Amino acid sequence: MNVTHEVGLSSTEIAWLWSVYINETMSICITKHLKQHNSYEDVAVLLQRSLELSEKHVEEIKKIFTKENFPIPAGFSENDLNVSAPALFFDLFSVSYVYGMSRIGMSTYSMIVSSVARNDVREFFTQCLQSTLELYNISVELMLEKGLYDRPPMVPYPDHIEFIRKKETFISQWMEKERPLNVIEMSEMFFNIERNYFGLILLTGLIQVVQDEKVKKYLIRGKQLAQKQIKFLNKTFIQDDLLGTVMVNSEVSTSTVSPFSDRLMMFLVTALNTQGIAYVGHALSISSRTDLVAEYSKTIPEIVKFAKDGMDLMIEYKWLEEPPHAPNRKELAKL
Numbered sequence: 001m002n003v004t005h006e007v008g009l010s011s012t013e014i015a016w017l018w019s020v021y022i023n024e025t026m027s028i029c030i031t032k033h034l035k036q037h038n039s040y041e042d043v044a045v046l047l048q049r050s051l052e053l054s055e056k057h058v059e060e061i062k063k064i065f066t067k068e069n070f071p072i073p074a075g076f077s078e079n080d081l082n083v084s085a086p087a088l089f090f091d092l093f094s095v096s097y098v099y100g101m102s103r104i105g106m107s108t109y110s111m112i113v114s115s116v117a118r119n120d121v122r123e124f125f126t127q128c129l130q131s132t133l134e135l136y137n138i139s140v141e142l143m144l145e146k147g148l149y150d151r152p153p154m155v156p157y158p159d160h161i162e163f164i165r166k167k168e169t170f171i172s173q174w175m176e177k178e179r180p181l182n183v184i185e186m187s188e189m190f191f192n193i194e195r196n197y198f199g200l201i202l203l204t205g206l207i208q209v210v211q212d213e214k215v216k217k218y219l220i221r222g223k224q225l226a227q228k229q230i231k232f233l234n235k236t237f238i239q240d241d242l243l244g245t246v247m248v249n250s251e252v253s254t255s256t257v258s259p260f261s262d263r264l265m266m267f268l269v270t271a272l273n274t275q276g277i278a279y280v281g282h283a284l285s286i287s288s289r290t291d292l293v294a295e296y297s298k299t300i301p302e303i304v305k306f307a308k309d310g311m312d313l314m315i316e317y318k319w320l321e322e323p324p325h326a327p328n329r330k331e332l333a334k335l
Helices: 011-036 041-067 093-113 119-145 167-174 183-209 213-239 262-286 290-316
Strands: none
Touching (some): 011 093, 093 262
């Protein structure tokens, strides 16, 4: 006989449901703008699929929260979207956008699935992972078809395998700046360049239309931080006789009318910045060449400082929705 225990949502399950709800409401606004101005039939299918998934995720989370008598987060709404604004990005950027966001989604959902236990929540996030993987594959196929996919550097295949024979030799050579990049380091460098180009395109457009001067200055700082990372990584590739990588689709329209609220733009940038910390941290953890280790070690504190300043600005403007938290027992006990 199977016994089912009815339990409430754990703090981890609340955290992820709450966070995904807010991110998906933001994604709905952005996707609607991109879809409205798209003229490619195959890209329209991709955007419609992306939009339907985000809307479905929002509705599923609402059901779970309603069942638990849990307040529905405010998130983002039509109030954060200007439907009459001209296109901010050229048509094919939509494919790059879905590609970039689905990559983030896959890594996020895989982590979520491994950290939640309640059956309905686990099933929901498993479906999110599967549907996001499907969306990613469609976006990659479209990028390949349209010549937008920028492949990582190619290297000759080795003609034999090697094992390390002397510990001292291995460590001294492995940590040298002058040794050739290995394929693990190259992969991390490539995808960090790609991620920063994606951010650079977004920031170029957002800076063009943002209304608030403080927010504009903050976005400009973000653009400069992305440019700095791209410059170092591309320079390192070129010094190793490898081509520097450039995303093919990097065009922004000349519109100066904002399709999004300043609050939505700030949230988007801070969300991407959070992912940036994770990606650079991962690159640092598996890189050994001294120049890479030094640069990644300098970059992480810069991104963290940028993130903190963004949070401070959102709090100043009362734009930051507070996550659910544990009760303050000392305050309740009047200690």
